[in-house]
Amino acid sequence: MKEIIKALGNVVFKMPQGLYVTFKHLFKKPVTLDYPRRKKPMAPRYRGRHYLERYDDGTERCVCCGLCAAACPADAIYMEPEENEKGERRAIVYEINLLRCIFCGFCEEACPEEAIFLGQDYEFSDDNRDSFIWTKEQMLVPHPRKDNPFKRIYRRVRKVYGVTDKGK
Amino acid sequence: MLEIILISSVKIVVVIMVVLTGCAYATYMERKLVAFMQHRIGPLYAGPYGLLQPIADAVKLIFKEDVVPNNVERVTYALAPIISFIPALLTFAVVPFAADTTLFGHEIKMVISDMNIGVLFIFAVTSMGVYGIVLAGWSSGSKYSLMGGLRSSAQMISYEVGYGLSIIGVILVANTLSLRELVAQQASVFDWFVWKQPLGFLLYLTCAIAETNRLPFDLPEAEAELVAGYHTEYSSMRFATFFIGEYANMLAVSAVGATLFFGGWQGPYLPSIVWFIVKVFLFMFFYIWLRGTFPRFRYDQLMAFGWKVLLPLALLNTMVTAAIVML
Numbered sequence: 001m002k003e004i005i006k007a008l009g010n011v012v013f014k015m016p017q018g019l020y021v022t023f024k025h026l027f028k029k030p031v032t033l034d035y036p037r038r039k040k041p042m043a044p045r046y047r048g049r050h051y052l053e054r055y056d057d058g059t060e061r062c063v064c065c066g067l068c069a070a071a072c073p074a075d076a077i078y079m080e081p082e083e084n085e086k087g088e089r090r091a092i093v094y095e096i097n098l099l100r101c102i103f104c105g106f107c108e109e110a111c112p113e114e115a116i117f118l119g120q121d122y123e124f125s126d127d128n129r130d131s132f133i134w135t136k137e138q139m140l141v142p143h144p145r146k147d148n149p150f151k152r153i154y155r156r157v158r159k160v161y162g163v164t165d166k167g168k
Numbered sequence: 169m170l171e172i173i174l175i176s177s178v179k180i181v182v183v184i185m186v187v188l189t190g191c192a193y194a195t196y197m198e199r200k201l202v203a204f205m206q207h208r209i210g211p212l213y214a215g216p217y218g219l220l221q222p223i224a225d226a227v228k229l230i231f232k233e234d235v236v237p238n239n240v241e242r243v244t245y246a247l248a249p250i251i252s253f254i255p256a257l258l259t260f261a262v263v264p265f266a267a268d269t270t271l272f273g274h275e276i277k278m279v280i281s282d283m284n285i286g287v288l289f290i291f292a293v294t295s296m297g298v299y300g301i302v303l304a305g306w307s308s309g310s311k312y313s314l315m316g317g318l319r320s321s322a323q324m325i326s327y328e329v330g331y332g333l334s335i336i337g338v339i340l341v342a343n344t345l346s347l348r349e350l351v352a353q354q355a356s357v358f359d360w361f362v363w364k365q366p367l368g369f370l371l372y373l374t375c376a377i378a379e380t381n382r383l384p385f386d387l388p389e390a391e392a393e394l395v396a397g398y399h400t401e402y403s404s405m406r407f408a409t410f411f412i413g414e415y416a417n418m419l420a421v422s423a424v425g426a427t428l429f430f431g432g433w434q435g436p437y438l439p440s441i442v443w444f445i446v447k448v449f450l451f452m453f454f455y456i457w458l459r460g461t462f463p464r465f466r467y468d469q470l471m472a473f474g475w476k477v478l479l480p481l482a483l484l485n486t487m488v489t490a491a492i493v494m495l
Contacts (some may be wrong), residue, residue, distance in 0.1 A: 011370065015462075022205045022461040031207045062447040 002056035047103045047118040050096055051139050058143040062114035062136075064091035071110035094136035098124065171274070179280050180232040183260050184476065191395065191415040192222035198456045205460040225326035226408065234404040239309030248307060249402065252300025256416035258293045262286035263349050263423045266433050267440040278433075278441075279348060286347035287339060290424055291332055294379065297417060298324040301381075301398045304410070308401035316397025318338035319387045327378035327385075327472035333482035337489040338428050341365065351432035362429045364382075367485045369429045371478060376421040378474070382455055387470060422451030 033040060041049075055062045064081035080093040107116050126132065176279045196211065196219070203210030211218030236245065263286075266278035283289055298321060305317015338361045342350050354360050362369045378385040389397030426432060426447035435443030465473065 003472070003476050004480060008481075018461045019457060022457060025207065026204050028207060030204065030209050032209055034209060034212055081247070136457065 007099070042120050046120055046122075047105045047108075049098065049121040049124055049134070049139075050101075050107070050116055051119045051121075051141050052094070052136060053115050053117060054141060054143060060090055060136075060140065061113045062091050062094065062111075063089045063113055063115075064094070065089075065112065067110045067112060068107035068116055071106040072101075073104060073106060074100045074102045076102075077094055077107060091136060096134050096139070098132045098134055099129065175274065175276060176280065178263075179276075179278075183265070183280060184257060187257060187260055187416060187419060188412065190419050191412045192226065193223070194415045194419060194452060195411075196222050197452065198459070200301065201453070201456045202460045205457075222403070222489055228463065229408040230405055230481075232404040234406065235403050238307065240401065241307040241309070244303045244395035245401075248304035249406045249413065250299050250300070251303060252297050253409050253413035255293045255296040255300075256413050256420050259290050259420035259424065262289050263319070263420075263427055263445050264351055264432055265423075265441060277285065280353035282348050283346065285345045286474075287335060287345045287350075294417070295324075295328060296329075297379075297413070300410075300413070304402070305398040308398070310401050312394045312396070312400045313398050314387060316394045318413065319380065320392075320398060323378060323381075323387060323470060323474070326374045326471060327478070330371055330474060330482045331375035331379055331480035333479070333486050334368050334375055335428065336486045337365045338495050340486070340489045347427050347432070351427060351434060354431035354434055356434075357431070360429060360431045364388075365429070365485070365489070367481065368489070369425075371482050371485065372425060374478060376425060377455065377458065378470075380417045380455075382414075382420055383459040384465050385470060386464060387467055405459065418452060418455060422448045422455070425451050447480070470495075 032033055055061060064079050066079060069075075069077040069079060072133050076097045078093070078097075079091050079094045082092040083092055103118060108118055124132070124134075198220070200210040200218075211221040214220040214224040236242070261280045262283050264277075264279035264282075267279070268275060268277050270276070301320040301324075302317045305313045305315070305320065308314070338350070339345060340362050341361060342353050344350060346351075350361075352369075372460070377383075381387075381389060387397075399407055402410060423444075426444065430447050432442035433444040435446075440444075
């Protein structure tokens with residue numbers, strides 16, 4: 001008898017509460033994304049895969065000074081310098097091991113030439129370890145580049161010279 | 169004579185096709201709804217909004233290798249999925265799914281077989297379903313299957329009693345066993361048997377979930393304890409047959425529930441078949457909703473609930489209804 005009353009009480013009072021919770025959640029926005037098709041908007045300061053910047057005429061900014069490699073806490077950067085025909089220093093080999101890299105952004109901060117930046121790309125998974133050692137050719141931005149080339153530099157300049165948007 | 173055979177076979181083919189498609193899309197509906205309840209998206213890739221997912225699943229299962237373990241009893245092992253699948257389909261033979269129509273000068277009853285003992289037939293046939301599950305559990309030669317089969321037999325036998333008794337109230341009030349007659353008596357919304365038999369309806373709903381082995385009564389397949397219960401050792405199309413059987417059972421129970429308590433195909437404005445589908449759909453939605461809400465019962469709770477709560481309540485309902493009808 002006690003059990004019957006308890007069961008009836010559950011059906012009338014308790015169960016609708018539980019059902020209401022799930023019904024409410026039926027109309028909420030899903031938290032999962034249809035990932036490869038739809039992507040989450042990136043944070044503007046996200047630190048993804050590196051890219052190497054160029055001057056406007058297409059020459060590489062990197063002079064292979066080795067400061068990024070020195071700053072790198074994971075020891076992920078390897079470079080070999082050479083001189084080009086004009087006697088300017090530049091990197092002939094510039095490799096970043098993305099399996100070692102911890103994406104801290106110290107290389108970006110250390111760079112005196114504003115040559116290396118951490119971009120927004122994070123989709124570089126592979127089934128081969130060797131393919132994670134990215135070379136200069138892979139990381140250099142294409143010469144006549146499509147998007148705004150100075151977006152990251154503007155930000156950096158603002159940061160370095162203390163220019164803020166707050167005054168506007 | 170030929171005419172009757174022709175009309176009947178057309179009806180049978182159409183109903184079987186519709187029920188099988190309904191089963192396939194019930195899986196889709198379940199996956200989607202449970203996903204939404206859990207803030208997920210559910211199947212998306214096969215076709216627009218993942219609408220072709222059931223077809224992809226079917227194709228996958230058909231082309232999978234049919235693995236038969238060494239220790240099985242071949243004949244029963246092969247027979248079991250069919251035994252659990254056929255009764256679910258047979259139920260639809262007596263469920264009227266639309267108002268009678270006239271086509272090419274013939275009056276067509278929108279029910280495959282208009283039996284005068286339709287309700288009895290349904291209960292006789294759905295009780296057969298338990299044999300499929302028990303035989304599957306027994307013949308698989310696996311401890312998980314055996315546990316699932318034993319649980320299922322105990323559960324289904326316990327709940328069969330409440331299931332049968334929950335209907336008796338309706339039958340007493342309506343004074344008929346023919347489903348067509350039952351639908352005819354519920355012409356307006358106020359004549360629906362839910363209002364006359366609210367307790368009977370609740371009992372039917374609960375027992376029907378236990379009968380179809382759905383959450384929160386899905387102990388025969390309790391994946392956390394028994395791998396997959398009675399169909400652990402089944403693969404490929406044999407597994408799919410069990411799966412379709414389960415969903416066909418859900419559809420059958422929904423259709424019977426809609427017919428007995430919610431006036432079947434009766435409804436204003438819209439065509440009768442649409443009303444029938446809407447009512448079955450709402451039942452299915454409720455089952456999926458329950459699945460998304462409640463955890464599984466413990467086994468002793470399940471048995472105690474069946475014998476100590478459902479059975480006394482069903483008996484009480486039957487006695488009170490009988491007394492009122494007598495007066």
